[in-house]
Amino acid sequence: MSNENENNENIKSCIILCGGKSSRMGRDKGSMIIQDKPMIKHILSTLNHQINEAIIVLNDEKRIENYSKFINPKDYTYKITFVEDKIKDKGPMPGIMTGLSYITSNYALVLPCDSPYVSQKYVKTIFKEIDVNYQAIVPFHDSNMKLKTSEPLHSIYSKNIIPTIEELISTDVLHIKGLIEKIDTKFVLIDNKKIEKKEFRNLNHPSDI
Numbered sequence: 001m002s003n004e005n006e007n008n009e010n011i012k013s014c015i016i017l018c019g020g021k022s023s024r025m026g027r028d029k030g031s032m033i034i035q036d037k038p039m040i041k042h043i044l045s046t047l048n049h050q051i052n053e054a055i056i057v058l059n060d061e062k063r064i065e066n067y068s069k070f071i072n073p074k075d076y077t078y079k080i081t082f083v084e085d086k087i088k089d090k091g092p093m094p095g096i097m098t099g100l101s102y103i104t105s106n107y108a109l110v111l112p113c114d115s116p117y118v119s120q121k122y123v124k125t126i127f128k129e130i131d132v133n134y135q136a137i138v139p140f141h142d143s144n145m146k147l148k149t150s151e152p153l154h155s156i157y158s159k160n161i162i163p164t165i166e167e168l169i170s171t172d173v174l175h176i177k178g179l180i181e182k183i184d185t186k187f188v189l190i191d192n193k194k195i196e197k198k199e200f201r202n203l204n205h206p207s208d209i
Contacts, residue, residue, distance in 0.1 A: 012051040013108040015030070016043060017092050017101030018067070019059035019085040030113035031066065038070055042116035044080075050123045053079045055099040055108070059088055090154060091174045097165040101159060106148065107137075112153045114202045122199045126156055134186040138148055143152050145161055146187045151200050152176040158183075 018040065019031040040056075054076075054161055057165035058064045064082045073080045083102055087094035107130055107198060113117060129137045137156040141149035154177070161183050168179060190197055 008104065008106045011053065011103075011105035013103040013105045014051045014123075015041065015096065015110045016054060016056045016064070016113055017095040017099070017106045017110065018113040019057050019088075019092075019095045028209065031046045031070065031169070034116055039116050040067070040113045041071065041164055043111055043113065044071065044076055044116060045119055045146055047123065048077045050120055050127075051078050051109075053104060056080060056082050057095040057099050058082060061149045072143070077198045087169065090169065093174050093179060094169060094177055096176070097158060097162055097169070100159050100162050101167075103151055103159060105159075106132075107156050107158050109156050110153060114200060115154065116199065117201050118199050119196070122154075122195060125194055126154075128158075128188065129188050130156060131186055133184065134158075135183040136180060136185040137188060138180055138185050139188045139190050139200075141197070142189050143189065144195050147177055147180060150177065150180060150187065151190070152180055154200055 031038045034042065044054065056067065056071075058067060061084060064084060068082060071080065081102060082103070083098060085095050085099075086098045092112070099110065100108060109123065109126060126137060126139070130136070135158040139151045139154060141145045141151075164182055166180060168174070168182070188195065190200070
């Protein structure tokens with residue numbers, strides 16, 4: 001069993017959330033063309049040589065079929081798996097739960113499909129912060145308000161929080177910061193030295209593009 005755990009620790013996983021309604025943007029964000037290619041492909045390219053597997057969580061079979069048409073797994077150095085969100089229209093927390101249920105490692109970096117500015121430096125930095133004593137590694141902006149200024153959709157989560165997420169969803173607690181409060185969380189400062197603030201810019205409105 002220990003050998004399996006050792007192997008798991010060498011695997012780096014990423015969950016990319018594409019199950020949102022994109023109501024503010026008005027159309028599916030991950031497939032929107034930004035600088036000549038779909039937004040999600042900027043993230044997928046950044047992850048080359050950084051991870052072993054990516055779980056792309058989409059909200060239905062139709063969207064999985066659509067993404068399969070423009071994402072060629074052969075373009076990437078890691079395995080790509082498309083999965084359908086187990087619980088629809090409940091925000092990102094069920095998407096995290098769905099993704100965690102598919103990873104082969106113990107932890108996964110979670111990223112939203114609308115953050116094309118994430119860099120390889122950030123991916124390397126946040127993975128180095130993994131600590132088996134914690135269930136989440138969460139970047140934050142302000143030391144006086146860690147939880148309030150945290151970035152839960154650019155964080156790393158342990159597979160063992162799945163029961164906690166299930167419990168929260170069953171009581172209709174869907175805010176991810178509510179999850180962070182309930183688990184053992186290691187906060188990492190975004191200081192423009194080790195982690196740059198521009199990494200967390202996401203595109204929500206047409207005017208953002």
